[in-house]
Amino acid sequence: MSNDEKTEGRAKEKTDVSVSRRNFLKKSGYVLGGVLAGGVIGSLLNVGGKKPPLANPEQPTSAPSDYNQALMYFKQDQFRIVEAATERIFPADDSGPGAKALGVAFFIDHQLAGDWGFNARDYMQPPFYKGEAVQGYQGRLKRREIFDIALQEMQNYSQSKYKKGFVDLTPEQQDAVLTAFEKDEVKLTTISPSGFFRILRSATIEGAYADPLYGGNKNMDGWKLKNYPGNQMAYMQIIDKDEFAKMPPKSLKDHLH
Amino acid sequence: MKKLPKVDVVIVGVGWGGGIIASELTKKGMKVVGLERGKERKTEDYLMVHDELRYAYRYELMQDLSKETITFRSNERIRALPMRQYGSFLIGDGIGGAGVHWNGQNYRFLPYDFQIKSKTIERYGKNKIPDGMSIQDWGITYEELEPYFDKFEKTAGISGEENPLAGKRSDKYPNPPMKTTPSMKMFIDAAKKMKLHPYILPSANLSQAYTNPDGVARAACQYCGYCERFGCEYGAKADPVVTVIPVAKKTGNFEIRTHSYVRRILHKGGKATGVMYTDVTTGEEIEQPADIVVVTSYVFNNVRLLLNSKLGRPYDPSTGKGVIGKNYAYQVMRGSAIGFFDNKEFNTFAGAGALGACLDDYNGDNFDHSNVNFIHGGNIAMTQTGLRPIANNPVPKGTPSWGKEFKAQSVKYANRTLTVAGQGSSMPFRHHYLDLDSVYKDVFGDPLIRMTFDFEEQDRQLAKFLATKCGDILKEMGANRVDININLGPYDIMPYQSTHNTGGVIMGNNPDTSAVNNYLQMWDAENVFVIGASAFPHNSGYNPTGTVGALAYRAAEGIIKYHQKGGSLA
Numbered sequence: 001m002s003n004d005e006k007t008e009g010r011a012k013e014k015t016d017v018s019v020s021r022r023n024f025l026k027k028s029g030y031v032l033g034g035v036l037a038g039g040v041i042g043s044l045l046n047v048g049g050k051k052p053p054l055a056n057p058e059q060p061t062s063a064p065s066d067y068n069q070a071l072m073y074f075k076q077d078q079f080r081i082v083e084a085a086t087e088r089i090f091p092a093d094d095s096g097p098g099a100k101a102l103g104v105a106f107f108i109d110h111q112l113a114g115d116w117g118f119n120a121r122d123y124m125q126p127p128f129y130k131g132e133a134v135q136g137y138q139g140r141l142k143r144r145e146i147f148d149i150a151l152q153e154m155q156n157y158s159q160s161k162y163k164k165g166f167v168d169l170t171p172e173q174q175d176a177v178l179t180a181f182e183k184d185e186v187k188l189t190t191i192s193p194s195g196f197f198r199i200l201r202s203a204t205i206e207g208a209y210a211d212p213l214y215g216g217n218k219n220m221d222g223w224k225l226k227n228y229p230g231n232q233m234a235y236m237q238i239i240d241k242d243e244f245a246k247m248p249p250k251s252l253k254d255h256l257h
Numbered sequence: 258m259k260k261l262p263k264v265d266v267v268i269v270g271v272g273w274g275g276g277i278i279a280s281e282l283t284k285k286g287m288k289v290v291g292l293e294r295g296k297e298r299k300t301e302d303y304l305m306v307h308d309e310l311r312y313a314y315r316y317e318l319m320q321d322l323s324k325e326t327i328t329f330r331s332n333e334r335i336r337a338l339p340m341r342q343y344g345s346f347l348i349g350d351g352i353g354g355a356g357v358h359w360n361g362q363n364y365r366f367l368p369y370d371f372q373i374k375s376k377t378i379e380r381y382g383k384n385k386i387p388d389g390m391s392i393q394d395w396g397i398t399y400e401e402l403e404p405y406f407d408k409f410e411k412t413a414g415i416s417g418e419e420n421p422l423a424g425k426r427s428d429k430y431p432n433p434p435m436k437t438t439p440s441m442k443m444f445i446d447a448a449k450k451m452k453l454h455p456y457i458l459p460s461a462n463l464s465q466a467y468t469n470p471d472g473v474a475r476a477a478c479q480y481c482g483y484c485e486r487f488g489c490e491y492g493a494k495a496d497p498v499v500t501v502i503p504v505a506k507k508t509g510n511f512e513i514r515t516h517s518y519v520r521r522i523l524h525k526g527g528k529a530t531g532v533m534y535t536d537v538t539t540g541e542e543i544e545q546p547a548d549i550v551v552v553t554s555y556v557f558n559n560v561r562l563l564l565n566s567k568l569g570r571p572y573d574p575s576t577g578k579g580v581i582g583k584n585y586a587y588q589v590m591r592g593s594a595i596g597f598f599d600n601k602e603f604n605t606f607a608g609a610g611a612l613g614a615c616l617d618d619y620n621g622d623n624f625d626h627s628n629v630n631f632i633h634g635g636n637i638a639m640t641q642t643g644l645r646p647i648a649n650n651p652v653p654k655g656t657p658s659w660g661k662e663f664k665a666q667s668v669k670y671a672n673r674t675l676t677v678a679g680q681g682s683s684m685p686f687r688h689h690y691l692d693l694d695s696v697y698k699d700v701f702g703d704p705l706i707r708m709t710f711d712f713e714e715q716d717r718q719l720a721k722f723l724a725t726k727c728g729d730i731l732k733e734m735g736a737n738r739v740d741i742n743i744n745l746g747p748y749d750i751m752p753y754q755s756t757h758n759t760g761g762v763i764m765g766n767n768p769d770t771s772a773v774n775n776y777l778q779m780w781d782a783e784n785v786f787v788i789g790a791s792a793f794p795h796n797s798g799y800n801p802t803g804t805v806g807a808l809a810y811r812a813a814e815g816i817i818k819y820h821q822k823g824g825s826l827a
Contacts, residue, residue, distance in 0.1 A: 088660065089659040090664055091661050093664060093665065095664070095665065095668050096668075115315070116315065119342075121315075121316065121321050122322055122341050122342045123339045123341045123342075124323065124341065125339070125698070129336060129338060131336075131338040132331065132335060133749070134331060134747050134749040134750060135329060135750055136340060136342060136749075136750050136751040137342055137751075138338055138341065175660065178659075201659050204659075205647055205650065206310055206314060206647050209647045210308075210309065210314075211310065213308075214310060226646055226649075226668055226671035226672070227672060228645075228646045229606060231307030231481075231483070233479065234479035234480065235479065235481060235482065235607030235608075236479050236480055238607060239436050239438055239608075239612075240436045240437060240439070241439075241604065242439050244602035244603070244604060244672065245607075252305055252307065255305060255307070256305075257304075
C-alpha cells in the first residue's frame with residue numbers, strides 16, 4: 001500500500017468527532033455576559049464567511065513539487081550522511097515510513113539554519129569550563145559547528161574502520177558507527193561524541209513528529225504512525241469516552257484563517 | 258538618569274503576583290505602575306499555539322537565556338557554571354509571566370505545611386529533623402490563610418471537588434470538577450479498592466463557562482491537550498492576562514510598561530524610594546520613584562534584585578545568619594511509575610493541563626512517619642495533560658533508545674501507557690541557597706544568581722517511597738507491565754523536572770530567620786513587599802500557584818493597610 005492510499009483510507013474514516021474551531025463556536029453559542037471578555041472567542045466570532053480548506057478525499061492527490069525540500073545549511077554530502085543516520089535511528093518498517101521518507105534530514109537542515117543552529121537563545125558567554133555531568137552542556141561550539149565536526153568524524157571513523165564512507169556502509173555497519181558515537185567509543189578532542197548523538201537522536205524524533213510546517217513529518221505521516229490527530233481545536237466530545245477516537249490529523253495550516 | 262513623576266506603587270514583573278496586587282490596589286484607587294521586562298501577551302496570540310516544537314521544545318514563552326540565566330553547582334566545592342540551555346525548569350517572561358505557561362493544577366498547601374517544624378517535633382520529637390534541615394514555621398496558619406485561598410480560587414474559577422484529606426474549606430470550589438476520563442476512573446477505582454482517598458484534581462482550566470467576582474467571563478476548557486508550556490487560545494486556563502490584569506486596567510489606575518527591566522530597588526535609610534529600570538528597546542536607564550515597591554518577578558529575580566540592590570541581609574551558609582537567598586527548595590519529581598496496557602488504547606492525546614485524579618494519603622503528615630527516614634511526602638496523581646508526539650515515546654525499560662525496536666515499541670505504546678507520579682515535597686537545607694555569582698553576568702553586566710543545590714537522603718527516600726506507591730496503584734489498575742522510577746540520583750540541571758522553585762525571600766514571624774512577615778512585607782524595608790513562591794520556607798508536595806495566589810491576596814491587603822497607616826504590619 002502506498003502512502004497516498006493510506007492517507008486516503010484514513011480520510012474516509014468517520015470524522016464527526018473532529019470539531020473545527022468555527023463549528024465549536026457556532027454550536028456552543030457563547031454569550032459574553034460579563035463585563036470583560038477573558039478569552040479570544042469574541043474576536044473569533046467576527047471571522048467572516050471564509051471557509052476553512054476542506055480535504056476532499058475523492059480528489060486524487062497529485063504530488064506537487066515540495067519546494068521546501070532543498071538545503072539551507074548542509075552541503076549535499078553532509079545531508080546524505082544525516083539522511084542515512086536518521087533513517088537508522090528511526091527506520092521505515094511495517095508500521096510506516098522512517099526518517100528519510102518523513103523528511104527528517106530536511107527538518108534538521110532547516111533547524112540548523114535558524115536560531116537553534118546558532119544557539120541564539122542559549123547562554124553562550126565565556127568563560128567556558130568543563131563542568132560536571134549534572135551541569136549540562138558547557139561547550140563553546142554552536143549546534144551547526146558541532147554537526148560540521150561530527151559529520152566529518154563519522155565519515156573518518158567509517159573510512160578507518162570499513163574503508164567506506166558512512167552512506168555506503170551496510171545498515172549494520174552504520175548502526176555500529178552510531179553506537180560508537182553514542183557510547184563515546186570514538187575518541188575526539190573537539191566535541192563529545194555522545195553529546196552529538198543525543199542532539200541527533202532528539203532532532204530525529206522532533207523531525208518525525210513536529211508540525212509538517214518545519215519540513216519533517218511529511219504529509220503528517222509521523223502522526224499517522226501513532227494515530228496522533230495533530231492539532232484539533234477541541235476534544236470535548238471524546239474526552240470521557242471509552243473507545244479510541246481515530247480521526248484524520250490536522251496541521252497548523254488548517255488553522256490559518 | 259531620567260526621573261519620572263512619583264507613583265503610589267511600582268510593581269516589578271506582571272505575572273500572577275503582580276497582576277493580583279495591581280487588581281486589588283487599583284480597585285482602591287491607588288496609582289500603580291507595572292514594569293515588565295518582556296513583551297505584551299494576549300489570548301489572540303495563541304491561534305497557532307498547537308505547535309509542540311515551537312512552544313515545548315524551543316521555549317517560545319520563556320526567558321531568553323542568551324541574555325540572562327542562572328548558574329548552578331551541586332555544592333560549594335564545585336565551580337558554579339551557567340545553565341546554558343533549558344532543562345530542569347522553565348523561566349517565564351512577558352505579561353502574565355510563568356502564569357501563562359502553567360498547567361493550572363491548583364492546590365492549597367496543607368495545614369501541616371504552615372507549622373511544619375512545630376508539628377513535626379510535636380508528633381515525632383526533634384530528632385526526627387536531621388542535621389542541616391532548616392525547616393521552620395511560616396508565621397501564619399492554614400486557618401489564617403484560608404480566606405485568601407478562597408479568594409484566589411474564585412478569581413481563577415477553580416473546578417474541583419472536596420479533598421477528603423486537606424484543610425477545612427469555608428466554601429466549595431466555584432466550579433464543578435473537570436470531566437472524568439476512562440483512565441481517571443481506573444485510577445479512582447483502584448485507589449478506592451486500596452482504601453485510599455482519591456479526588457479529582459483541582460483545575461484552573463474551567464469545567465464550564467464562568468464569570469468571576471470581578472466580572473471577568475471566560476469560556477470552558479476544550480481539552481485540546483496544549484497547556485503546559487503553551488498559552489490558552491480559549492482563555493479557559495486561568496492566567497493573569499485573562500483574569501486580574503484586565504480588572505486592574507479597567508480602573509484606569511494601572512499603567513503597564515513592557516520591555517522595562519528593573520535592575521535596582523533604590524533605597525535610603527531602610528526605605529525604598531523607587532526603582533531603576535532599563536528600557537530594553539532603547540537602553541535608556543530610567544528612575545521610577547514610588548511610595549511602595551512590590552517585587553513579583555519569580556523566585557530567582559526576586560532574590561537577585563534584592564541582592565543586586567543591596568537591600569536586606571544576604572544569607573551566609575557558614576553561619577546560618579542573614580536571610581536573602583536562604584532556604585532555596587525545589588520538588589522531588591522522580592518518584593513515579595509507568596504502566597503499559599497491551600489491550601487498551603486511551604485517548605491520551607486529548608487532555609487538559611489540570612485534568613486528572615490524585616490523592617494525598619502520602620502527602621504532608623497524613624500518614625505515620627515513625628518508620629520512614631524522611632518527613633513530609635507528596636501528592637500522587639494520574640494526570641491527562643495531553644500526550645504530544647515529540648515528548649511521548651514510552652518504551653518498556655530495557656528497550657534501546659533508537660532504531661527498529663525503539664520505533665516499534667514507542668509507536669505501539671503511544672496510546673497505551675498511563676503514568677502515576679508523585680510530586681514530592683522539598684525540604685530546605687542549610688547549604689541549599691541562592692547568592693550572586695562572582696563570574697557570570699547578564700546582558701547588562703549585572704551578576705547572575707547562583708544556585709547551590711542537590712538532592713539529599715531525605716529526597717531519595719521520599720522518591721523511592723512515592724515510586725513504590727505509584728507502582729502499586731498501577732498494578733491495581735491492571736497494567737500488564739509496570740516500570741518504576743525508583744532512583745532519584747543527584748540533582749541534574751538538564752532533564753525537565755519542575756518549575757516549582759521556591760524560597761530565598763522566606764516568610765516567618767522572626768526577623769532573624771525570615772526576610773518578610775506574613776504580609777510579605779520586608780522586615781528590613783517596610784515599604785517593600787516581596788511576593789511569590791520565594792516566600793515559601795519549604796516546598797510542599799503540591800503545585801505552588803494556589804498558595805502563591807493566596808499569599809498575594811494577603812499581601813495586597815497588607816499593602817492597602819500600609820498605604821493608609823504605614824509601619825510594620827507584623
